[in-house]
Amino acid sequence: MRALTFAEYGPTSVLKVADVPEPHPGPGRIRVAVRASGVAPADCSLRSGRFRDLMPLPLPHVLGMDAAGVVDEVGPGVTGVRPGDAVFGIVDLAVLGGANAEYAVLAAWALKPDALSWEQAGGAAGNVETATRTLDRLKVTAGTTLLIEGAAGGVGTVAVQLAVARGATVIGTAGARNHEFVAGLGAIPTTYGPGLGERVTALAPDGIDVVLDCAGSGSLPDLVKLAGSPDRVVTIADRNAAQYGVHLSASAGPEADPQALEGLAVAADLAQQGRLTVPLAAAFSIESAAAAHQLSETGHARGKIVLTL
Numbered sequence: 001m002r003a004l005t006f007a008e009y010g011p012t013s014v015l016k017v018a019d020v021p022e023p024h025p026g027p028g029r030i031r032v033a034v035r036a037s038g039v040a041p042a043d044c045s046l047r048s049g050r051f052r053d054l055m056p057l058p059l060p061h062v063l064g065m066d067a068a069g070v071v072d073e074v075g076p077g078v079t080g081v082r083p084g085d086a087v088f089g090i091v092d093l094a095v096l097g098g099a100n101a102e103y104a105v106l107a108a109w110a111l112k113p114d115a116l117s118w119e120q121a122g123g124a125a126g127n128v129e130t131a132t133r134t135l136d137r138l139k140v141t142a143g144t145t146l147l148i149e150g151a152a153g154g155v156g157t158v159a160v161q162l163a164v165a166r167g168a169t170v171i172g173t174a175g176a177r178n179h180e181f182v183a184g185l186g187a188i189p190t191t192y193g194p195g196l197g198e199r200v201t202a203l204a205p206d207g208i209d210v211v212l213d214c215a216g217s218g219s220l221p222d223l224v225k226l227a228g229s230p231d232r233v234v235t236i237a238d239r240n241a242a243q244y245g246v247h248l249s250a251s252a253g254p255e256a257d258p259q260a261l262e263g264l265a266v267a268a269d270l271a272q273q274g275r276l277t278v279p280l281a282a283a284f285s286i287e288s289a290a291a292a293h294q295l296s297e298t299g300h301a302r303g304k305i306v307l308t309l
Contacts, residue, residue, distance in 0.1 A: 003101035004289050004307065007060040009049030012290035020062060023098060023105045025075035030106050032069030032087060036122025036283070037099040039292045039305040040065055040154065041237070046096060047293065055096065063289075064099030064307075066090045066129075068112055068121035072103070086112040088121040089264065090129055100286065100307055110264040113272040120278035123154070123304035125264060127278070131159035132263030134234045134249050135166070138210040142167025147200060147208045149223060150215030151187055152178040154281070154304040155236060159212055160185045161276045162267065171203055173215070178302055181279075196222055213238060213246075215299075220244045279303030 001022045006014045025031045043063045045051055068088035071081055081087060089109025091098045098104050108129075112121045140146055140163050148163075150156045151172025163170050164186035172187035173196065179189035190199045196219065200208060209232065211223045216237025221244060224230045230245035241248035270276035281301035284292040285308055292305050 001102040002286065002309070003062045004064065004286055005060040005062050006047050009047065009052055011048070012293045014047065015063075015289050015293065016060075017287055017289070018060065020060070020101070022103050023101075025073050025078075025105050027076045028078060028107070029075040029092075030071050030078055030081060030087070030089075030109060031073035031075075031103055032067060032089075032106060033072050034067045034069040034099065034102060034104050034122075034309055035118040036069075036306050036308045037064045037067035037101075037104065038123035038126055038154075039063075039100075039284075039289070039296055039307060040126055041296055043097075043100075044293050044296050057096065061097055062101055063097045064091070064101065064104070065093065065097065066123065066126035067099040067104045067106070068116075068118055068124070069104070081109070081111070086121075088112050088116070088125050088268075090125045100289070102309055108264060110268040113268045115271045115274065116278060119280055119283045119306050119308060120304075122308070123280065123306040124158070124267065124278045127155045127158040127304060128162070128263050128267040130155050130236055130249075131162050132266070134212050134236060135159060135163055137234055137247065137249060138212060138232070140166055140168050140210065144168040145204050145207070145209045146170050147204075147211045147223070147226060148172045148187065149192060149211065149213040149217070149219055150174075150237070151182045151185070151189070152302050153214055154301070156214040157185055157279045157303055158267075158276070159214065160187045161270070162263070165270055165275055169204075171200060171208070175300075181302060185279075192217065192219065197226055200226055210234075212236075220246055281305050283308055285309075
């Protein structure tokens, strides 16, 4: 089968579409014929070798954490889904890839809502899992006032909508050109950068309850000050989190947090109700994956980047 691989760490030029053996599902897993799959900042970090010391990979490695497609094989013990069903989901995150391919084995999934296109569904699951996990850790419920740093990105756009669906008030930082976009998702937009504390205080005079940092732009000291305590801040992007006493949230795999993975079904239901969408920054063919990675590495993609087959 065709898959997006790299055989050595490096720039986007190391990406190759190569023939690799087809995977098959083990117990509790399903295989899908992929229609679309996501590109995440983590994929770029893996390809570049940023994490090679912490997470060495057997090379060549197939990239991709989430995908949407049609079920064509079901592993032992799987119920509630059968060949021919359209689903979206994530791979076993301990494997760190496998979704940017013609066939992918998923460890967690939900039926694809008709309201989402294949491209939207292909890039949904990873962001839904991350957003759900972090919102749960921050205990975001009705009445919570939440600040999301980086609200226009892939995770940020989904986190805004899931938090609003829970009844939270959301303030989202974004560049000025994205304010109308962020407002359309249900957040109160404001600009990131110097003066953030004053701007947020003006928008939320009673204070911020919790903060989710999706940007990793070095603003953690300001975010902790706004929240009042480092344990009320979670980041998914700032590797210096421990320096400020902030939790850096990274998934250890589907089995590690089943409550967060239940969010896939919740998100599918919200999408079917018209209460959640997956904004797309761009869709590329798998042969143009280098351009997809280059866009991701700018840090300014508005929404999710996906590859199609």
